[in-house]
Each structure stands twice: as C-alpha cells, then as structure tokens.
Amino acid sequence: MGCHLCEIWCAVAHSTSKDIIKAFLYEGQKPLPRLLVEESYPESFALQCRHCDEPECMFACISGALYKDRAGRVLHDESKCVACYSCIMACPYGAIRINPFTGKILKCDLCADLDFPLCVEKCPNNALEYVEIKTEAEEKLYEI
Amino acid sequence: MRYDYVIIGNSAGGIGCVEAIRELDEASSVAVIAAEKYHAYSRALIPYYLDGKIELDKIYYRPHDFYQKMNVETHLGVKAVGIDINSREVLLEDGVRVGFGKLLIATGGKPFIPPIEGLSGQKNVFTFLKLEDALGVKETLKSAETSLILGGGIIGLMVAEVLRRKGLEVIVVELADRVLAPVVDPITSKLVQEKFAENGVGIILQNTIAKVVGEKEVERVILKDGSELPTDLLILAVGVRPNTEVVRDTPIKVNRGIVVDKYMETSVKGIYACGDCAEIYDFVFGANRVLLLWPTAYVGGRIAGFNMCGVRRELTHATSMNAMHFFDFYIVSAGLNVPNDSDEFEVIYKLDEERKIYRKFALKDGEIAGFILAGKVDRAGIFLKLMKEGVKVTGFKDKLLKEDFGYVDLSEEIRWDLLADKVKLGVVYEYAAYEA
Numbered sequence: 001m002g003c004h005l006c007e008i009w010c011a012v013a014h015s016t017s018k019d020i021i022k023a024f025l026y027e028g029q030k031p032l033p034r035l036l037v038e039e040s041y042p043e044s045f046a047l048q049c050r051h052c053d054e055p056e057c058m059f060a061c062i063s064g065a066l067y068k069d070r071a072g073r074v075l076h077d078e079s080k081c082v083a084c085y086s087c088i089m090a091c092p093y094g095a096i097r098i099n100p101f102t103g104k105i106l107k108c109d110l111c112a113d114l115d116f117p118l119c120v121e122k123c124p125n126n127a128l129e130y131v132e133i134k135t136e137a138e139e140k141l142y143e144i
Numbered sequence: 145m146r147y148d149y150v151i152i153g154n155s156a157g158g159i160g161c162v163e164a165i166r167e168l169d170e171a172s173s174v175a176v177i178a179a180e181k182y183h184a185y186s187r188a189l190i191p192y193y194l195d196g197k198i199e200l201d202k203i204y205y206r207p208h209d210f211y212q213k214m215n216v217e218t219h220l221g222v223k224a225v226g227i228d229i230n231s232r233e234v235l236l237e238d239g240v241r242v243g244f245g246k247l248l249i250a251t252g253g254k255p256f257i258p259p260i261e262g263l264s265g266q267k268n269v270f271t272f273l274k275l276e277d278a279l280g281v282k283e284t285l286k287s288a289e290t291s292l293i294l295g296g297g298i299i300g301l302m303v304a305e306v307l308r309r310k311g312l313e314v315i316v317v318e319l320a321d322r323v324l325a326p327v328v329d330p331i332t333s334k335l336v337q338e339k340f341a342e343n344g345v346g347i348i349l350q351n352t353i354a355k356v357v358g359e360k361e362v363e364r365v366i367l368k369d370g371s372e373l374p375t376d377l378l379i380l381a382v383g384v385r386p387n388t389e390v391v392r393d394t395p396i397k398v399n400r401g402i403v404v405d406k407y408m409e410t411s412v413k414g415i416y417a418c419g420d421c422a423e424i425y426d427f428v429f430g431a432n433r434v435l436l437l438w439p440t441a442y443v444g445g446r447i448a449g450f451n452m453c454g455v456r457r458e459l460t461h462a463t464s465m466n467a468m469h470f471f472d473f474y475i476v477s478a479g480l481n482v483p484n485d486s487d488e489f490e491v492i493y494k495l496d497e498e499r500k501i502y503r504k505f506a507l508k509d510g511e512i513a514g515f516i517l518a519g520k521v522d523r524a525g526i527f528l529k530l531m532k533e534g535v536k537v538t539g540f541k542d543k544l545l546k547e548d549f550g551y552v553d554l555s556e557e558i559r560w561d562l563l564a565d566k567v568k569l570g571v572v573y574e575y576a577a578y579e580a
Contacts, residue, residue: 040552043552047563059443062186082197083469088476088525089465089524089528091523093563094523096525
C-alpha cells in the first residue's frame, strides 16, 4: 500500500536511541533508511539488500569495507569505505543507497543491533517476511 | 617445497582465489607469492591514501591476520621469474623453486613508460600503481609546487585531483582530443574537463611530452608543440599493460594478456590466470580482451579458485565497467563506449546542463550494450543487470532516462524474473567469512 513505514522503521533501527520520536527529533542528523520503497501508482513494493550468496557488491568493493559474516550477512565497515561507489555499480538490485550527509554508502545489515529486522516487524500489512533459506549443505545436515 | 595450490599475486585476483579455495577446501596447502613485500593492499586506494582520506592502515584489503586465518603460506617480497610446466614449479628470483598442483597467475599490470628523451634516472618521476610509488610521491610533495601529469585517463585524473587539493599547480597533458576517451563519450569528457577547470587544474589536449630537461630531477618538460612547462613532479599515467613476464619461455598462450577460457584456465592444463595480466571474454564486446578492472580481477580469481578445486564455474558476464569520481562529480559507465551519432546502435540520452546530470544508453537489438550515468549514479547496477540478463528494454526505453528509474518501471514479468533469487545455493562461506 506504499506506506513507507519500513523505511521509517529502518531509519529508527539504525538510530542511536532506536526510539522513533527521539531518532527523528533529537538525534541531530536525520535518520536514514537502508531499504527503499519503489512506487508507481497503484504498484508499490519494498526493495532491500538480498544478502546474496555471491555478493557482487562485496566482489567489487575496492577497500574491503564490504564483507560477509559467519551468519551470511553482507555487512559494511564504514570506517573503511572511501565512497568510490563500485558497489553501487555492481549491485544488481540497486539496493545500496548513498548517505547524503557523509557521501558513504548505506546498506541493510538485517538490523545487526536488534533481534529481528524492524522493517518486517513493523510492516502493517505483513508484506515483508523474514525467512531463512538453507543451503543444500545445511539441508543435508538437518536431515541427518 | 610443494603446495596443492600456488597463487602468484597478492591483490584482488589472488585474494578472490584464496577465498574461493578456502570455502571449498580447508585442508589443502596454499601458498601466495608476490614481488611486493606488503600485506595485501588495495591499489585502487592509493589516491585516497595520498589525499589523506585514509590512513595507511586502511589501505590493506584484508585484515592483517588474513593469511594466518586462511592457513595460507606467503612468500612476499620475492618475485616469481618463471614457470617450469614440466616439473610444475614456479621459479623465484632468489633461486627457490615452489612446486604446485594447480597454479593461478594473478600478476596484474605494469605501467607503460613512454619513450621520452632525458627521462631515465630522474628522481621526481613516478608512475602510479604501487604503494612504493605513492610513498615516493608523498615524499616529493613536501617540496613541490608544480606538477605535471602525462595521461588524462582515470588514474591520471585521480592523481591530478589529489595534487590540486594538496595545493600544487597541476597540469594534465593528454594525447587525445579529450580526457577519459576510452571509457566515456565526448559529452561526459566535457563535463569532467569543466570540473577540473573549475578547480584550477590545467588540461592540455592533443599534446604530449617530447623531452624532459634536468639533471637528476626533471626541472621542465618540452611538449611536442615546442612549449615548455616547469615542473617539480612528473607523473606518468599513460596506461597499464598486462604483466605477463612470468610466462615467458613457457607454452602458455599470450595474446595481449594471458589467454584464458571461461573457466579462467590458460592453454596449459591446471594453470589459471585472472585480473590485469589476463585476457578474458567480454560478453558485450563479443571477443577476448584485457579488462583492467578491480571487480573483474576478484571475480576471475574466485572462478579460478572454484575450478582449481574441481567445482565447475564459468565467468560468463565480464565486460568493461568503471565507477569513478573527480572532485564531487561521479560517473559510472559500462559496456561499449558508443558515440551518440552511431549508426550501428540506437542511442538515447538526456543531458541536464544546469545540474550537470547526464544519462546515456546505447541499445543494440533492443538490449543495453553500454551506458553512462554522470552526475548522479544511484542504482547504476540495475543497468548492468539488464545488460547481463539480455533484457529487451525497447518497451520501456524512455523510462531509462528517468533519474529515479527502478524495478517498478519494468513489466511485472521481467521484474519478478530479475528479483527472484536465481543464485544457486550450496556454497557456504564458512572459511571466507571473517569478522572485520
């Protein structure tokens, strides 16, 4: 329905206080979302990082700022980012955004500071789901 | 000594290969050989380091304990000078022979030094590819007031920007009639030239250095047209050539670069190559060519690593692609660099002169064959995806010129086809994964 609440809550999730009022009013710089809602009435959908198995952004990253952690999340170490935008060039989904304040990039970390991604938790229409895709190797382990 | 896997090269391609091997195979022995003594660093970050945007410790591409964690032995600071394909050994300059089961050659490129009278032995002349170059330039900067850069390509212009910001007088000399000629079109070149003019960098086109004058240090240069320019610092940035020295006197086939197939294997079985030293298939160009690109080097190394471990993977969608920025002006270009008046391609473009925003797409048979986004590069990767998937864009081509073009502008069928996760699952990143 194009409510953009996932964007709002994504921004909150990456604020200092994690509180919607404090985040937008008292934290100085406007909090920014890492996903985006694409709209062309009557269609709308949220588009976020897919934490690809073969992450083109990470392969293209010239500084080693993008990396994959043991849980399979593709993460961004801002202190290493030089804002070259090689990842913007490489991401097939256009899921990496530019932080207008720092020039560096913003990307989904599946709410690294929280137990559960807020975009999913707060979606009023249950349009977003958070599911784990098991690799073939993991499936086999599970069967045993 | 003998290892299951040996990699010559300690940059993007070599690291891509190490990470792929360790995802699949924890136990085999792996060694990395490199001529430079440093831990894996990113060449692409050298301008940022010189600029002071990053400290030296951030130039490293992977954490300092990367090779320990990966259980990889390193032979750094010793150059590989040859390969014995019969005994399957790499010959090092110090006489040591390193045996291999499978070998990756990822020796990168070497800067082209044009023949210029009076150039040899001058202290204040640098190329710009290695960390040593940057350290040398940094030292020379302290006493330099004027600088001259030969070559108006990406590297030359990045250095020009940095030197200008450091307060030097900067002049770029370029042989072509515009900067960045191989990677962007004339409109983009003009926007870039305006950006440099605004920032007080002089650009001299259709000219080159005929002669340098000075004892021990270059004091002035004499250009082809006879004009003279004083300089305290001379940077040579006229291009990079594949560094294929190590395969000399071997049957490994070399054209402009080391020729590899889609598995990244050379003409000799079990020996692979990737990155700036190799020549790979460009799916838009429709033939093999040398692609001097960081992402392509990494992915090439990765594909090679899988194949070296016996997991068949193909590199099928490599093509030219560049993300660059000069001052605050960003550009992403990919695929073929087509002139706007081309007969062969359908070219659509939109230039916003005031905001300096330019979008241009070259179409062939309804598919994107090349594009340039300048001034605003948001979501550029979507176009690369459309190119790689061979999506017919004819039905929505006008929308490509919208600055906020996105998946919503595609038909529902194409959109979900592209957004669905088509990547084959099955590879676990257990060993490649490390906490930064």
